Amino acid sequence: MNKTSKIVIALIAVLVIILGVVAARRAPRQSTVQTANAKEPVKIGFIGPLSGDAVNIGLNAKAAVGIAVDEVNQAGGINGRPLEVIYEDGQCSGQAASNAANKLMNVDKVSAILGGLCSSETMSFTAAANNAQQVVLSPCSSAPAITNAGDYIFRDYPSDSYAGKFAADYIYNTLGKKKTALLYVKSDWGEGIAKVFVDSYQKDGGQIVANEGYEQNSTDLRTQLTKIKAANPDMLYFVGYTEASIAGIKQAREIGLTVPMMGADAWDDATIWSKVGASGEGAMYAVIYAPMNDTFRAKMAAVVGNSEVTTCSPQAYDGLKILAQVMNQVGTDPTAIKNALYKVQYNNGVSGQSIAFDQNGDLVNASYVVKVVHNGQAVNKQ
Amino acid sequence: MFSQIIINSLISGAIYALLALGFNLIYNSTKFFNLSHGTVGVAGGYVVYGLAQLWGWNFYLSLLIGLLSAGALGWFLNYFVFSALRRQKASNMTMLVASLGLFTILQALITIIFSSQFQILNQSLPQIYSLANASITQIQIIIILVTLLVAGALLLLLKKTLFGKMVRALSDDEGVAKIVGLNTEKIIGWVFFIGSAIAGLAFIFQGLDSGLEPSLGLGLLLKGVIAAIIGGVGNVYGSFVGAFLLAFVENFGIWKIAAEWKDAIAFALLVIFLLFRPQGLMKR
Numbered sequence: 001m002n003k004t005s006k007i008v009i010a011l012i013a014v015l016v017i018i019l020g021v022v023a024a025r026r027a028p029r030q031s032t033v034q035t036a037n038a039k040e041p042v043k044i045g046f047i048g049p050l051s052g053d054a055v056n057i058g059l060n061a062k063a064a065v066g067i068a069v070d071e072v073n074q075a076g077g078i079n080g081r082p083l084e085v086i087y088e089d090g091q092c093s094g095q096a097a098s099n100a101a102n103k104l105m106n107v108d109k110v111s112a113i114l115g116g117l118c119s120s121e122t123m124s125f126t127a128a129a130n131n132a133q134q135v136v137l138s139p140c141s142s143a144p145a146i147t148n149a150g151d152y153i154f155r156d157y158p159s160d161s162y163a164g165k166f167a168a169d170y171i172y173n174t175l176g177k178k179k180t181a182l183l184y185v186k187s188d189w190g191e192g193i194a195k196v197f198v199d200s201y202q203k204d205g206g207q208i209v210a211n212e213g214y215e216q217n218s219t220d221l222r223t224q225l226t227k228i229k230a231a232n233p234d235m236l237y238f239v240g241y242t243e244a245s246i247a248g249i250k251q252a253r254e255i256g257l258t259v260p261m262m263g264a265d266a267w268d269d270a271t272i273w274s275k276v277g278a279s280g281e282g283a284m285y286a287v288i289y290a291p292m293n294d295t296f297r298a299k300m301a302a303v304v305g306n307s308e309v310t311t312c313s314p315q316a317y318d319g320l321k322i323l324a325q326v327m328n329q330v331g332t333d334p335t336a337i338k339n340a341l342y343k344v345q346y347n348n349g350v351s352g353q354s355i356a357f358d359q360n361g362d363l364v365n366a367s368y369v370v371k372v373v374h375n376g377q378a379v380n381k382q
Numbered sequence: 383m384f385s386q387i388i389i390n391s392l393i394s395g396a397i398y399a400l401l402a403l404g405f406n407l408i409y410n411s412t413k414f415f416n417l418s419h420g421t422v423g424v425a426g427g428y429v430v431y432g433l434a435q436l437w438g439w440n441f442y443l444s445l446l447i448g449l450l451s452a453g454a455l456g457w458f459l460n461y462f463v464f465s466a467l468r469r470q471k472a473s474n475m476t477m478l479v480a481s482l483g484l485f486t487i488l489q490a491l492i493t494i495i496f497s498s499q500f501q502i503l504n505q506s507l508p509q510i511y512s513l514a515n516a517s518i519t520q521i522q523i524i525i526i527l528v529t530l531l532v533a534g535a536l537l538l539l540l541k542k543t544l545f546g547k548m549v550r551a552l553s554d555d556e557g558v559a560k561i562v563g564l565n566t567e568k569i570i571g572w573v574f575f576i577g578s579a580i581a582g583l584a585f586i587f588q589g590l591d592s593g594l595e596p597s598l599g600l601g602l603l604l605k606g607v608i609a610a611i612i613g614g615v616g617n618v619y620g621s622f623v624g625a626f627l628l629a630f631v632e633n634f635g636i637w638k639i640a641a642e643w644k645d646a647i648a649f650a651l652l653v654i655f656l657l658f659r660p661q662g663l664m665k666r
């Protein structure tokens with residue numbers, strides 16, 4: 001290294017040290033400024049798929065959160081302070097969600113994070129959030145592993161240990177199918193449900209004749225479907241997000257696999273059924289039962305432009321309201337919020353009659369309903 | 383199931399073959415790895431989507447316009463970027479990086495205009511035929527037949543026409559071709575047009591058969607590149623054979639192994655060929 005390089009490096013090092021000292025000295029002063037100003041907005045971060053796979057579910061949930069925020073602010077905000085949500089795109093991917101969470105926690109300094117929606121989003125930042133003592137409330141992530149993600153991690157959406165079991169019992173007992181083939185996406189969500197499904201179905205007495213996984217961004221599932229067809233199942237349990245499901249459902253019918261299909265909660269997305277056309281006739285899926293009410297539905301229709309309320313939107317709305325309710329009681333300190341959440345009782349929600357959290361931050365109960373697709377529309381199965 | 387795997391291999395092989403043919407054609411003439419080749423094809427597919435589905439134009443007309451657009455886009459990229467770089471005597475590494483940049487820009491543009499959602503080019507239920515205990519759809523039969531036709535036509539073009547002779551001369555030695563008086567820049571422009579149009583055809587087929595996503599551009603192209611390499615870069619027959627070989631190995635390989643290893647098998651095959659027979663199956 002010649003002399004000029006050494007001087008340049010030394011100057012840069014000095015500059016960095018000066019900037020570091022300035023930033024460190026500024027930080028404590030900033031937070032005192034914030035608490036002193038009572039009109040500073042309370043900030044909550046939102047992470048969900050606003051592009052890519054499951055974008056329809058993400059945007060629908062964003063609309064629901066927007067409605068909840070307006071209602072909270074019209075009722076006076078959080079102890080007089082306006083509530084503001086910062087929306088970040090998790091892209092249904094761990095990497096994007098992790099970056100989003102870092103930005104929300106370290107740059108925007110939010111008081112809580114409402115998100116992620118996809119389990120892969122949530123699981124990418126719960127460790128960091130928990131260590132930083134940041135409250136996370138996911139309105140959609142169902143991977144069983146999230147139950148043990150930490151003290152500060154909550155969800156108002158049931159774990160897939162319920163969903164997988166419900167599907168297994170439904171297929172075995174209600175539909176009477178004893179030989180099922182399993183096709184699932186290799187993501188945190190897909191693998192979680194698949195494992196619970198296999199365990200429950202086999203415990204019921206059923207036989208898993210084929211067990212095929214696929215990478216999340218695959219759109220060619222023909223090989224897996226060929227192997228499944230060769231195994232002669234009488235039912236297909238297909239756990240997939242929107243894009244692969246569109247391709248998979250069409251391809252299954254194209255290679256002559258005619259057995260009935262059942263999917264998981266991600267199939268509660270109208271774009272799938274409008275795109276697969278006749279191939280989707282008779283497909284079923286289990287989704288969380290959310291009572292909703294007419295006011296909520298009307299507001300959603302006004303924002304979204306159609307009557308579709310996808311899975312997780314009621315939970316996102318309630319999630320925001322729960323956080324607001326708790327913050328009204330205890331303020332914006334994350335540890336206080338966390339402690340209050342464990343004791344919260346939220347009634348007359350749109351996603352459930354009464355919501356409370358158990359010692360792991362999971363919902364205490366869950367109920368599912370089965371929907372079936374006829375002519376491109378999903379209706380409750382009688 | 384055996385027959386279904388054969389049919390699946392034929393379909394994948396056909397699409398890989400189209401990509402390999404176009405890529406090979408361009409590589410022969412310009413000697414650099416054009417990573418934007420795939421995305422130019424995807425753009426063509428999206429033009430068909432935009433015209434036929436969003437605007438409701440006649441499907442065959444949209445198809446033709448899609449092909450021409452893909453070709454034109456390839457031609458433009460060559461005219462504005464690659465030939466400028468060549469004039470500056472840029473190295474192959476520079477051109478590869480430039481093509482990578484173009485790929486990124488194109489993919490982002492497509493995503494901005496059309497969203498990154500998965501789109502299907504035709505909505506109706508396809509006509510399914512049963513053949514030896516396996517199923518094949520009408521579209522898939524068309525894909526295989528058209529690919530054979532295109533490969534045949536390309537071969538005829540290269541071997542029997544004057545233009546084909548010029549392309550072969552150019553790929554042999556660009557310097558001598560210039561000395562002999564060939565307008566190499568014009569020929570390369572046409573090569574890009576034809577190659578990109580073929581790539582467009584590949585992605586239109588992909589869109590009709592399963593569906594289009596902006597991110598398909600690089601993945602499928604890489605399969606085409608593997609096909610071209612194992613078939614013998616520089617040889618049209620070679621890319622064709624390489625493509626079907628790749629497809630068969632992939633599909634039969636995952637018969638017994640879990641299906642998510644498909645891409646791993648493809649690249650493992652590439653590595654094996656590079657180690658033991660780098661010149662590919664067929665020599666120039």
